[in-house]
Amino acid sequence: MTVQQxxxxxxxxxxxxxxxxxxxxxxxxxxxxxxxxxxxxxxxFGNPGGFYELGKRAADAMQAARETVAGVLGCRAEExxxxxxxxxxxxxxxxxxxxxxxxEGKHVIISAIExxxxxxxxxxxxKEGFEVTKVPVxxxxxxxxxxxxAALRDDTVLVSIMYANNEIGxxxxxxxxxxxxxxxxALFHTDACQAAGALDLNVEKLGVDLMTLNGSxxxxxxxxxxxYIRKGVEIQPxxxxxxxxxxxxxxxxxxxxxxxxxxxxxxxxxxxxTENARLKELRDKLIDGLTKIxxxxxxxxxxxxxxxxxxxxxxxxxxxxxxxFLNEMGIYASTGSACTSTSLDPSHVILATGLPYECAHGSxxxxxxxKTTEEEIDYVLEVVPxxxxxxxxxxxxxxxxxxxxxxxxxxxxxx
Amino acid sequence: xxxxxxxxxxxxxxxxxxxxxxxxxxxxxxxVGSPACGDMMKVWVLVDESSDRILSMKWQTFGCASAIAxxxxxxxIVTEGEGMTTDEAFEITPQMICDRLGGLPNRKIHCSVLGxxxxxxxxxxxxxxxxxxxxxxxxxxxxxxPDTNITDKDIQEAVLEGAxxxxxxxxxxxxxxxxxxxxxxxxxxxxxxxxxxxx
Numbered sequence: 174m175t176v177q178q179x180x181x182x183x184x185x186x187x188x189x190x191x192x193x194x195x196x197x198x199x200x201x202x203x204x205x206x207x208x209x210x211x212x213x214x215x216x217x218f219g220n221p222g223g224f225y226e227l228g229k230r231a232a233d234a235m236q237a238a239r240e241t242v243a244g245v246l247g248c249r250a251e252e253x254x255x256x257x258x259x260x261x262x263x264x265x266x267x268x269x270x271x272x273x274x275x276x277e278g279k280h281v282i283i284s285a286i287e288x289x290x291x292x293x294x295x296x297x298x299x300k301e302g303f304e305v306t307k308v309p310v311x312x313x314x315x316x317x318x319x320x321x322x323a324a325l326r327d328d329t330v331l332v333s334i335m336y337a338n339n340e341i342g343x344x345x346x347x348x349x350x351x352x353x354x355x356x357x358x359a360l361f362h363t364d365a366c367q368a369a370g371a372l373d374l375n376v377e378k379l380g381v382d383l384m385t386l387n388g389s390x391x392x393x394x395x396x397x398x399x400x401y402i403r404k405g406v407e408i409q410p411x412x413x414x415x416x417x418x419x420x421x422x423x424x425x426x427x428x429x430x431x432x433x434x435x436x437x438x439x440x441x442x443x444x445x446x447t448e449n450a451r452l453k454e455l456r457d458k459l460i461d462g463l464t465k466i467x468x469x470x471x472x473x474x475x476x477x478x479x480x481x482x483x484x485x486x487x488x489x490x491x492x493x494x495x496x497x498f499l500n501e502m503g504i505y506a507s508t509g510s511a512c513t514s515t516s517l518d519p520s521h522v523i524l525a526t527g528l529p530y531e532c533a534h535g536s537x538x539x540x541x542x543x544k545t546t547e548e549e550i551d552y553v554l555e556v557v558p559x560x561x562x563x564x565x566x567x568x569x570x571x572x573x574x575x576x577x578x579x580x581x582x583x584x585x586x587x588x
Numbered sequence: 589x590x591x592x593x594x595x596x597x598x599x600x601x602x603x604x605x606x607x608x609x610x611x612x613x614x615x616x617x618x619x620v621g622s623p624a625c626g627d628m629m630k631v632w633v634l635v636d637e638s639s640d641r642i643l644s645m646k647w648q649t650f651g652c653a654s655a656i657a658x659x660x661x662x663x664x665i666v667t668e669g670e671g672m673t674t675d676e677a678f679e680i681t682p683q684m685i686c687d688r689l690g691g692l693p694n695r696k697i698h699c700s701v702l703g704x705x706x707x708x709x710x711x712x713x714x715x716x717x718x719x720x721x722x723x724x725x726x727x728x729x730x731x732x733x734p735d736t737n738i739t740d741k742d743i744q745e746a747v748l749e750g751a752x753x754x755x756x757x758x759x760x761x762x763x764x765x766x767x768x769x770x771x772x773x774x775x776x777x778x779x780x781x782x783x784x785x786x787x
Binding site (some may be wrong): 177371501510567 | 607630
């Protein structure tokens with residue numbers, strides 16, 4: 174069979190509906206969340222600052238939401254701030270803490286695999302005269318606590334390490350880092366957007382001073398985030414105005430979104446045990462099947478990883494071409510290839526684990542969700558090897574997987 | 589995001605070389621890019637010496653959908669009708685390929701700029717093999733052997749492809765064979781690149 178024929182045969186099996194495997198990018202809004210939000214658009218539309226009944230009811234709904242979120246995190250309601258996104262919360266934490274504490278020190282520590290919502294504000298701090306140290310990760314994308322310890326200085330005011338990485342799913346030793354930082358003046362922030370629903374968010378146990386969450390990863394609405402700020406911690410706000418959210422984030426509160434966020438988080442928390450077990454099984458089946466394809470490497474830690482995350486590098490083919498083919502076959506996934514990023518840089522996370530550029534260009538992420546079924550996983554496992562075979566025939570490459578691995582494992586120094 | 593034409597060339601690529609090339613079916617080969625940079629293309633041509641027309645062009649591409657569709661479209665442009673002459677092949681620009689594809693999204697245009705370079709290399713390779721050295725076109729590279737128009741870049745590439753001594757270099761490039769006065773320069777470059785890439 175020629176390649177053209179192979180492609181035509183494959184495309185004949187196009188399904189009518191699509192299979193969504195990009196939940197780490199965003200999720201649909203759960204019906205229960207949607208229902209909980211409904212009243213606040215047209216009926217209970219009051220501004221929580223209004224002193225009439227309509228306003229008071231909106232304020233009460235918001236307070237209830239705040240208490241729900243605080244319950245999940247094991248903190249006080251007044252320590253919860255609602256923002257417009259996870260990115261905004263990250264910016265508030267990084268810029269807000271550093272700028273407030275600049276007189277005590279101008280050194281900040283982040284990991285080499287933070288989301289851009291933490292990386293970019295850190296770069297901004299450098300322009301403002303701060304020094305930023307990026308702690309490296311091992312080949313599984315995991316931070317070593319000793320490396321954080323070694324990076325700490327007398328003038329370190331903030332350490333920001335994400336709880337679980339969005340690209341390769343690796344879970345970080347937040348509790349151990351929190352313990353380390355107990356006796357240091359540096360504040361500890363974690364971006365927990367991917368961890369919500371999957372991992373324990375108790376801020377006392379984790380030992381964090383600030384934590385970011387968002388709605389769009391947990392079957393809540395887009396455009397809402399949470400920033401937990403431990404009582405006593407002061408930050409400089411980013412947005413000034415009417416003084417809402419204890420002066421930390423002005424702007425008329427989006428009560429519908431806030432209610433949605435709280436509902437989504439409480440559902441995620443309640444269902445986490447069963448859902449995580451279900452997801453892990455499907456995830457591992459997918460990982461097993463994909464790594465059986467020749468020259469396919471699993472990215473991230475095999476066990477200490479999010480229950481819904483699968484990320485592999487498939488050698489000799491390029492990620493955008495791969496995901497476009499998958500898209501045509503009704504499978505929606507994402508890639509760490511340079512060709513899909515707006516900056517034309519390949520995934521900094523894959524590179525940080527020590528793998529070479531070839532692996533970033535051929536990386537694919539599948540992130541499972543609440544409606545993912547075993548049939549869908551089976552279908553993916555049927556389609557992927559065929560797409561790989563076709564693209565490998567189109568490609569002139571035949572990389573030696575072992576040489577590629579060698580090339581990648583260099584000395585991981587502080588950046 | 590992609591036009592129908594681009595998708596057509598991606599899901600139904602034209603003139604793809606399947607498997608290993610049959611050396612007797614081509615008289616020119618060119619390669620650009622690398623896996624590390626996310627784009628790599630190999631182009632094989634068969635040129636009819638008497639008419640100077642490109643009768644066949646086959647390719648393989650490692651890269652995104654834009655890169656694959658671009659190489660496919662280029663192969664059609666080059667071989668449609670009676671086939672382009674080698675001079676016409678040098679006139680092909682990424683813009684031409686892009687236009688025939690119905691346009692590419694702005695940030696994908698860079699993916700289509702390697703194909704024509706691979707084709708030019710393949711045509712240059714044909715010129716050398718058919719001893720039409722005066723037709724070899726190079727830009728901004730220093731010619732070290734005016735008879736064959738071999739440049740320092742050619743030597744660099746030959747070393748990257750595995751030539752580590754003068755004998756293998758000359759087997760690849762036929763450089764300075766008739767003109768020993770150019771040998772010292774050639775050997776200097778050879779040793780420079782060998783120690784650079786092989787330590």
